[in-house]
Amino acid sequence: MQDKQESTPPPVPPKTRKTTQGVRKIDSIKEFGQVDVPTAKTNIHCLTIIGQIEGHLILPPQNKTTKYEHIIPQLVAIEQNPDIEGLLIILNTVGGDVEAGLAIAEIIVGMSKPTVSLVLGGGHSIGVPVAVSSRYSFIAETATMTIHPIRLSGLVIGVPQTYEYLDKMQDRVIRFVEEHSRISKQKFRELMFQTGELARDIGTVLVGKDAVEVGLIDAVGGVGEALKMLQEMIKKHNKEKEVIH
Amino acid sequence: MILYTPLPMELVMSVEDNSSPYQEIELDGVTLVVQPTAAGMGKIVQIRSTDPGVYLRPEFQPGQQISLSQYRS
Numbered sequence A: 001m002q003d004k005q006e007s008t009p010p011p012v013p014p015k016t017r018k019t020t021q022g023v024r025k026i027d028s029i030k031e032f033g034q035v036d037v038p039t040a041k042t043n044i045h046c047l048t049i050i051g052q053i054e055g056h057l058i059l060p061p062q063n064k065t066t067k068y069e070h071i072i073p074q075l076v077a078i079e080q081n082p083d084i085e086g087l088l089i090i091l092n093t094v095g096g097d098v099e100a101g102l103a104i105a106e107i108i109v110g111m112s113k114p115t116v117s118l119v120l121g122g123g124h125s126i127g128v129p130v131a132v133s134s135r136y137s138f139i140a141e142t143a144t145m146t147i148h149p150i151r152l153s154g155l156v157i158g159v160p161q162t163y164e165y166l167d168k169m170q171d172r173v174i175r176f177v178e179e180h181s182r183i184s185k186q187k188f189r190e191l192m193f194q195t196g197e198l199a200r201d202i203g204t205v206l207v208g209k210d211a212v213e214v215g216l217i218d219a220v221g222g223v224g225e226a227l228k229m230l231q232e233m234i235k236k237h238n239k240e241k242e243v244i245h
Numbered sequence B: 001m002i003l004y005t006p007l008p009m010e011l012v013m014s015v016e017d018n019s020s021p022y023q024e025i026e027l028d029g030v031t032l033v034v035q036p037t038a039a040g041m042g043k044i045v046q047i048r049s050t051d052p053g054v055y056l057r058p059e060f061q062p063g064q065q066i067s068l069s070q071y072r073s
Helices: A002-007 A014-032 A068-080 A098-109 A127-132 A163-180 A185-192 A209-213 A223-244 B009-013 B052-056
Strands: A044-054 A065-067 A086-097 A115-123 A136-139 A144-147 A204-207 B023-027 B030-036 B041-048 B065-067
Touching (some): A044 A098, A044 A223, A044 B052, A068 A098, A086 A223, A098 A127, A098 A163, A115 A127, A136 A209, A163 A185, B023 B041
Parallel strands (some): A044 A065, A086 A115, A115 A136, A115 A144
């Protein structure tokens, strides 16, 4: 791989070109209060979901959160903007609000543009339905996904919670995951209630290819594979559009 | 609200200091999370955009000092 890079020197050193452009840009902000509109347009947008998914309540500030009210309008804008042809969703989340997570997952499912997700680091709990909501999903080799029941010790506010209510919420998650991945309801439940894997809870931790083997995620891969898949899907999608017109 | 997370609740919900040190501003159509430093100045902490091109713009690099007075939102 190294030999290849050495044998083909780039015609223009991109590093120096970028620096001069950067200096000029900062100068124009300082001197005129103006900013150049970036010329390099991309047909893919990237949504990163980090930390806790935050919904109805603002979590204490020590939590890194992805807020529902930021994500939803961004997804609507991406769906509506004709310049954007595809969406890459990158997840590194420890779960969060059930309703907000499911809402984000549902809106991704409903998008007409090609979507690819990539689980990096972790996609735990409510991150699982978000990860499977795209048309094609990837997981990094070292990334983990924790599947466990929605617990009674979890925080429940505003609803007179009963065991049935929690069970219903759990069913929503299970049904969504089953519908949008290759895993069966039985298998997902089995993973959810497995004993002996987690120290403080029942459940399963899936690492990289484990998630692919159980049928939750489509393939193991990184950002390169994810973008390649997305570009292929865009090509196919555009061809289909041409046929219709 | 039901939290579905493997993190222990006491870690998620513990409240030490409830005030967030960050502030959100909009600059050139991009939402930025900034941490106020000196009077009227702020340091960029995070960019909130789905456009990957925005993250390459030198003026938006995390750690950049910007003037908050004209962009307050």
